Amino acid sequence: MRRAWVATVVVYTAGAAACGGGDVVKPRAPEVARAVPTSVCSPMTYGGEGSPNLLVPLSGPLQNANSDHGIQNAQAVKLVLQQRGWRAGEHRVAIQVCDESSADEYVDLPKCERNARAFARNPSVVAVVGPTFSSCAGSMLPLLNGAEGGPVALAGTGNTYLGLTRSGPGVEKGDPDRLYPTGRRSYFRTVAADDAQAAAAVLVARRAGARRTFAVHDGEAYGEGLAGAFEATARRAGLTPVGTARWDGEARGYRRLALQIRRRGVDAVYLAGFVTSNGPRLVRDLRAGLGSRVELMAPDGFNQPTALVEGAGERAEGLTVSLAAAPVRALPAPGKRWSAEFRKRWGASPCCYASTPDR
Amino acid sequence: MMTVLDAIAGSDGTRAGVLTNLRRANVRGGLVGDFRFDRFGDSTLTTIATYRIRGGRLRNEQTLEVPRDLLTRR
Numbered sequence: 304m305r306r307a308w309v310a311t312v313v314v315y316t317a318g319a320a321a322c323g324g325g326d327v328v329k330p331r332a333p334e335v336a337r338a339v340p341t342s343v344c345s346p347m348t349y350g351g352e353g354s355p356n357l358l359v360p361l362s363g364p365l366q367n368a369n370s371d372h373g374i375q376n377a378q379a380v381k382l383v384l385q386q387r388g389w390r391a392g393e394h395r396v397a398i399q400v401c402d403e404s405s406a407d408e409y410v411d412l413p414k415c416e417r418n419a420r421a422f423a424r425n426p427s428v429v430a431v432v433g434p435t436f437s438s439c440a441g442s443m444l445p446l447l448n449g450a451e452g453g454p455v456a457l458a459g460t461g462n463t464y465l466g467l468t469r470s471g472p473g474v475e476k477g478d479p480d481r482l483y484p485t486g487r488r489s490y491f492r493t494v495a496a497d498d499a500q501a502a503a504a505v506l507v508a509r510r511a512g513a514r515r516t517f518a519v520h521d522g523e524a525y526g527e528g529l530a531g532a533f534e535a536t537a538r539r540a541g542l543t544p545v546g547t548a549r550w551d552g553e554a555r556g557y558r559r560l561a562l563q564i565r566r567r568g569v570d571a572v573y574l575a576g577f578v579t580s581n582g583p584r585l586v587r588d589l590r591a592g593l594g595s596r597v598e599l600m601a602p603d604g605f606n607q608p609t610a611l612v613e614g615a616g617e618r619a620e621g622l623t624v625s626l627a628a629a630p631v632r633a634l635p636a637p638g639k640r641w642s643a644e645f646r647k648r649w650g651a652s653p654c655c656y657a658s659t660p661d662r
Numbered sequence: 663m664m665t666v667l668d669a670i671a672g673s674d675g676t677r678a679g680v681l682t683n684l685r686r687a688n689v690r691g692g693l694v695g696d697f698r699f700d701r702f703g704d705s706t707l708t709t710i711a712t713y714r715i716r717g718g719r720l721r722n723e724q725t726l727e728v729p730r731d732l733l734t735r736r
Contacts, residue, residue: 330676379663383663390671392673429670429675430680432663432666456684469704470735471734488701488703489703495710503712503728532734539731540732611715612719620717621714626711626712635692635694637691
């Protein structure tokens, strides 16, 4: 790793000498790609002719509950590179797959930082695909943006936290500016942000004929942001948001919360947060207290249908969950064709890479 | 990944070149449709799919492009 940097500095210096001492040193592409340490990533993979000269690492969760995201993203990236002969124009591109999770944590932020440092130090790395989790992107971005060899582009695969790019409801103080120490943007979001999910819930409520809405959140930044965006969007859309409340993820039940909402004459409730914040119990008690005519809607933090159905039973019926991607059947023709190729190559439909399963 | 590879293909192989091309990317006929990145780095697509639990399973109901005037970003 350190040797790779020395080699690059030599190349830059030679260029400066050739151009005259006063000229600006212009970086050049590496001639041979070097791997980042395999203690944090898989070995470098390359299937083309000769040796690769550039490296694009992929960050994704390879352990824990969301490992299907990391595995399928890696499979998708390999398929695309195979289809293109491991080339991008005149460049020969290798990949390395790097884990952003651990056995105990669905997202391991110290590991995200270690990965980002390794990418930033390696001059072969010209862009990073991933990570899957917004918080991992938030850990990686300042390190990649401030890299000594220039900002490294980061193309996130599933990041919905609005504060990675903008201000708005739920965005932590200092974001997004603190993520870009050079002042130059270097992040590219490939899915819709949380404010679009909140707006989609408002559209679902309006379509169902709802007029009075209520938002509950779990006290996490994600949930608070979504609740704030839902309330603001509901107002813009001509609905009447009548309140917001926090649900305690440690509570034994939510009958009193349901009663509080019922007294407000509400037609639709947005559950802004994670299913892991006692979500199945919340759904069960709200449905029991509000009845089947009230719309219950939730963001992608509730995308664990098995846990919901096991925990809430029949009371989970009718709950709407949004995801920031399109199912394969809604993709344009090139997306459908590529999904078929993915299925043929890997034996499963793409679950998590810019599309969701046809369920 | 395709957009990243396209950005690399049109570049001199440097980080700055790849970054410049990603900022200028204007994808037509892409896997998820036509899009580009705005000056903040957000995709111009605002695709959201909604699913509903029916019969104990999550089933797709609709896929929509959220109108930009409903977004709360600043």
